[in-house]
Amino acid sequence: MALIVQKYGGTSVGNPDRIKNVARRVARCRAEGDQVVVVVSAMSGVTDGLIKLAKEISPQPSERELDMLLSTGEQTTIALTAMALHSLEVPAVSLTGAQAGIVTDGVHSKAKIRNISPDRIHEFLQEGNVVIVAGFQGQTDEGHITTLGRGGSDLTAIALAAALGADLCQIYTDVDGVYTADPRVVKSARKLNEVAYDEMLELASLGAKVMQSRSVEFAKKFGVVFEVRSSLNDNPGTIVKEETESMENVVIRGVTLDKNQAKVTLAAVPDHPGAASKIFKSLAAINVNVDMIVQTSSHGAGVKTTDISFTLDKPDLPKALKKLESLKAEIGFAEILADEGIGKLSMVGVGMRSHSGVAAKMFDTLASNEINIDMISTSEIKISVVIELSRGEDAMRVVHDAFLGA
Amino acid sequence: MALIVQKYGGTSVGNPDRIKNVARRVARCRAEGDQVVVVVSAMSGVTDGLIKLAKEISPQPSERELDMLLSTGEQTTIALTAMALHSLEVPAVSLTGAQAGIVTDGVHSKAKIRNISPDRIHEFLQEGNVVIVAGFQGQTDEGHITTLGRGGSDLTAIALAAALGADLCQIYTDVDGVYTADPRVVKSARKLNEVAYDEMLELASLGAKVMQSRSVEFAKKFGVVFEVRSSLNDNPGTIVKEETESMENVVIRGVTLDKNQAKVTLAAVPDHPGAASKIFKSLAAINVNVDMIVQTSSHGAGVKTTDISFTLDKPDLPKALKKLESLKAEIGFAEILADEGIGKLSMVGVGMRSHSGVAAKMFDTLASNEINIDMISTSEIKISVVIELSRGEDAMRVVHDAFLGA
Numbered sequence: 082m083a084l085i086v087q088k089y090g091g092t093s094v095g096n097p098d099r100i101k102n103v104a105r106r107v108a109r110c111r112a113e114g115d116q117v118v119v120v121v122s123a124m125s126g127v128t129d130g131l132i133k134l135a136k137e138i139s140p141q142p143s144e145r146e147l148d149m150l151l152s153t154g155e156q157t158t159i160a161l162t163a164m165a166l167h168s169l170e171v172p173a174v175s176l177t178g179a180q181a182g183i184v185t186d187g188v189h190s191k192a193k194i195r196n197i198s199p200d201r202i203h204e205f206l207q208e209g210n211v212v213i214v215a216g217f218q219g220q221t222d223e224g225h226i227t228t229l230g231r232g233g234s235d236l237t238a239i240a241l242a243a244a245l246g247a248d249l250c251q252i253y254t255d256v257d258g259v260y261t262a263d264p265r266v267v268k269s270a271r272k273l274n275e276v277a278y279d280e281m282l283e284l285a286s287l288g289a290k291v292m293q294s295r296s297v298e299f300a301k302k303f304g305v306v307f308e309v310r311s312s313l314n315d316n317p318g319t320i321v322k323e324e325t326e327s328m329e330n331v332v333i334r335g336v337t338l339d340k341n342q343a344k345v346t347l348a349a350v351p352d353h354p355g356a357a358s359k360i361f362k363s364l365a366a367i368n369v370n371v372d373m374i375v376q377t378s379s380h381g382a383g384v385k386t387t388d389i390s391f392t393l394d395k396p397d398l399p400k401a402l403k404k405l406e407s408l409k410a411e412i413g414f415a416e417i418l419a420d421e422g423i424g425k426l427s428m429v430g431v432g433m434r435s436h437s438g439v440a441a442k443m444f445d446t447l448a449s450n451e452i453n454i455d456m457i458s459t460s461e462i463k464i465s466v467v468i469e470l471s472r473g474e475d476a477m478r479v480v481h482d483a484f485l486g487a
Numbered sequence: 488m489a490l491i492v493q494k495y496g497g498t499s500v501g502n503p504d505r506i507k508n509v510a511r512r513v514a515r516c517r518a519e520g521d522q523v524v525v526v527v528s529a530m531s532g533v534t535d536g537l538i539k540l541a542k543e544i545s546p547q548p549s550e551r552e553l554d555m556l557l558s559t560g561e562q563t564t565i566a567l568t569a570m571a572l573h574s575l576e577v578p579a580v581s582l583t584g585a586q587a588g589i590v591t592d593g594v595h596s597k598a599k600i601r602n603i604s605p606d607r608i609h610e611f612l613q614e615g616n617v618v619i620v621a622g623f624q625g626q627t628d629e630g631h632i633t634t635l636g637r638g639g640s641d642l643t644a645i646a647l648a649a650a651l652g653a654d655l656c657q658i659y660t661d662v663d664g665v666y667t668a669d670p671r672v673v674k675s676a677r678k679l680n681e682v683a684y685d686e687m688l689e690l691a692s693l694g695a696k697v698m699q700s701r702s703v704e705f706a707k708k709f710g711v712v713f714e715v716r717s718s719l720n721d722n723p724g725t726i727v728k729e730e731t732e733s734m735e736n737v738v739i740r741g742v743t744l745d746k747n748q749a750k751v752t753l754a755a756v757p758d759h760p761g762a763a764s765k766i767f768k769s770l771a772a773i774n775v776n777v778d779m780i781v782q783t784s785s786h787g788a789g790v791k792t793t794d795i796s797f798t799l800d801k802p803d804l805p806k807a808l809k810k811l812e813s814l815k816a817e818i819g820f821a822e823i824l825a826d827e828g829i830g831k832l833s834m835v836g837v838g839m840r841s842h843s844g845v846a847a848k849m850f851d852t853l854a855s856n857e858i859n860i861d862m863i864s865t866s867e868i869k870i871s872v873v874i875e876l877s878r879g880e881d882a883m884r885v886v887h888d889a890f891l892g893a
Contacts, residue, residue: 097543101544134563134567135567135570135792138507143569146566146569146581147570149583150562156555160552163552164544164548165544165545168544224586226583244877399656
């Protein structure tokens, strides 16, 4: 008898019929003799509806009260899911985050899980129940309701799997698993059977939006092996786990394209100490996340200057430009250039560490397809290049096929 | 500095604008230096919407899970009300029933309040907050969420007023208070300045649907003086309190008409012991509430028989008739007659105890208006008669004017 934690997202529980489907899936699992803990999100659209209601009352609602409000979304789903299981004659009990013993810090709207007291869940499981836990929420030591922020229900499932010592944690979503590339763009993309935490982290942060990084980080920290799979079919999904030796035989796990970046170039920045520091500190102060940074010497006569280029999230561009404009005189650069027509192409794989010539092969593949590389950034298990957005999908296809093609 | 408990029903918090109105009213009260605890219901329509959702999942949802589901309705309102107060720069904190320390028994969907631990509310009040508590809900000692059933938010307010030792408890509703008769029917009806608990109880049970009896009973038991008043204007309402000597000077406090009763007559019931007992036990067993009962001897020849008439709630009539039909042979009565065209007219007043001739005057008033009396039932502070439904409103007017007219 295994103990399984299953998590279903907002789309999977989006209406009464879908909730009944989830119940059937849970019932089947239980009929095989397993103990099941189910974590559910709010029905799709519910959280947005509640936020809209709050905004009608107050443009900037207090985060404590917003948590009080939003936590009703998952509470609704757990009750309905329990009812659907009862209809199938499966004993089931729903628990809010607080009731499930999920204790968080007091940072409303993005609380961190401090600890979980799983006694109550164990009791209900012992009595033969399926236990349904509200994702995304917990309570502080003082009894205030908190929410965990984006991707919070995944986090609830993984943290519960750790606290309960579960044998398996399944994250049900609307995709079949993690792919070597976006299958809508790259026809030859394949579903991965397994992926290492670090690879999953890079893929998540690179725009393959299967899961939020923090849930994967949590799983890595506590060694929780989990499976990402579809709630719409019975196909096996992708297992996310600690890196194994056999994983290193594969050079590249996947290729991603991030279309949501913009590039800023500051031309002719006087080359004296502190200029770059001032620029990036100012941007950090207004919560602009800078990703890739490249600095090149310029060959003008007279005062020595450099060009500094960097990428940032497209929506942050206007406020970044405004801030930079205000620094222009003080720092003394000549010009600000912005380019929204870029894409960031990345290859990820733990096998990169032990294979040489990977970057060269990537650059060569792009060059032979006449795709120009604008910026380059590398880490231990990742190579990213900035290219023209209009060639982004072509680039993804040729790189994917060079490294991962059949 | 007084401590005031205010309760606002579903209509008063029915949309964001109305919630803002409630917030303004609370803010005004607090600006006068008082401490305020606010109890709110679910926004009107929300509870019904949730029940509908549950029925789409399961025709007979478990009561524990229904409580889990329905309690989100009030939780939504408390968060929005707190936000509305923050917008007016009034510090406010929302608390679910569980967080407010409301402990109930485990009878889901109609739980009874066992005790209230008000420490947390006191703390938040001390810190200068308005405290907003979800009505209608609590939790068991084991931490299960429960709801209190119909009228539960009134009960929450009155129980909190008792536990907190509040100076005043105000029940805000969509009527101005308690009237001597339904003002839509009786033009000369007046709002009462005060009414005794017992009178309020009889009025509530007689169809003057301002409040549920159980809340009034609770207030009586714990001596909580409360005011029923409108959330739509600033008119003073009706104070409900212990009977005083001066109340006895008024013979009749109010006149009500219950149009929701039906009359059943069993003709020629054999007059032997146990027949009536069997009939009413059988009806109780299928949850039919019988109200007035009249038994008259019949004058047929041969075996001695009686006619038994009684009234019951109109919606219960079909199942009652079916049950009675099944008993016909066994008990041996001749015929079942049902009449849905009746009304029950009642007069209530503690002054009746010390005034004689009240019933006679009532019967006389009806007779002189050619309104026939079908059944009569009296208690210490109430006289009820069953009359033809089509004459019900006329009867209400003439009786009201005879006893309470200007």
